[in-house]
Amino acid sequence: MSGNLPSILKFADQTGEYKRQVSTFRDQIEPGSAKFPPAVGRYRLYISHACPWANRTAIVRALKNLEKVIDVIAVDYLMTDKGWHFSDPKTTPGSDVEPQYNFNYLSELYKKANPNYSGRYTVPVLWDSVNETIVNNESSEIIRMLNTCFDEFIDNKLNFYPIELQSKIDEVNSWIYDDINNGVYKAGFATKQNVYEDHCIKVFKALDKVENVLLGNNQKYLINDTLTEADIRLFTTIIRFDPVYVGHFKCNLKTIQNDYPNIMRWLKNLYFLNGVKETINMDHIKKHYYMSHLNINPNKIYSLGGVYKFMQ
Ligand SMILES: N[C@@H](CCC(=O)N[C@@H](CS)C(=O)NCC(=O)O)C(=O)O
Structure with missing residues (x-):
């Protein structure tokens, strides 16, 4: 059976082991940064409600009250042989349409950011709507940015990575x-x-x-x-x-x-x-x-x- 599956739906290698790929986009939003400065309404998170890695970013956004600073767009729950796709919430409640380009697939965002990208099209994606590129697609780094980078715009100063506990x-x-x-x-x-x-x-x-x-x-x-x-x-x-x-x-x-x-x-x-x-x-x-x-x-x-x- 698995021999007939498209490669995007094959997860284990020859040894029978699943090896998670290393995320590619690793830029940082930083106060004072020329390319990716903190701003309200400029960055967007593309998530899947299903995905535990993406869910980390949605939770930090909620706990920090960043709802007015960063929008969230959720893909359809189904991951097909073309990867994640966007759906009308009227047909798939909980999903969103792609707001900037009306793209159908998450892969189109990756290709927009880098036409030569050849990795997997994973969520979460932290998107910069001004530079029209992916800032970062690694959840462990995205949650660190959400944790501190936007503090000037919110009252909530909760810190989930305090220096003394790092x-x-x-x-x-x-x-x-x-x-x-x-x-x-x-x-x-x-x-x-x-x-x-x-x-x-x-x-x-x-x-x-x-x-x-x-x-x-x-x-x-x-x-x-x-x-x-x-x-x-x-x-x-x-x-x-x-x-x-x-x-x-x-x-x-x-x-x-x-x-x-x-x-x-x-x-x-x-x-x-x-x-x-x-x-x-x-x-x-x-x-x-x-x-x-x-x-x-x-x-x-x-x-x-x-x-x-x-x-x-
Ligand atoms: N290292 C990434 C992993 C993200 C990841 O693997 N996301 C899965 C969903 S749970 C995905 O989008 N998979 C699509 C694929 O592998 O084609 C992170 O933590 O951000």
């Missing part, structure tokens, strides 16, 4: 990225049994470690009592875990709802923080994964269960 945040991000954020993909996209098993086991070892961190003193956040980007980065994976990763990616040694009470407490708390729940579109999440990854779910049947009770 080394601790980097350390937590590192194992959570490898074993949880990307770990679920490595398990789910594996095309060899032993590769799947290794990654699946690593996912749950790392979740056990998170549970222990949060258990200590009934801890509210991953790092002491401070909400940091480490929480936001983990949240976007956990909110998708029981609804999608347990079934679709076969990460099913345990579930969050039944086996991780402290992660559940932490998850619920974050979900109800200012503006976060509005960034979660479970319809897009479920349909995207189950209907786009034809390599692992060729009949596109999406599962009904798994959604956390506090979301219903």
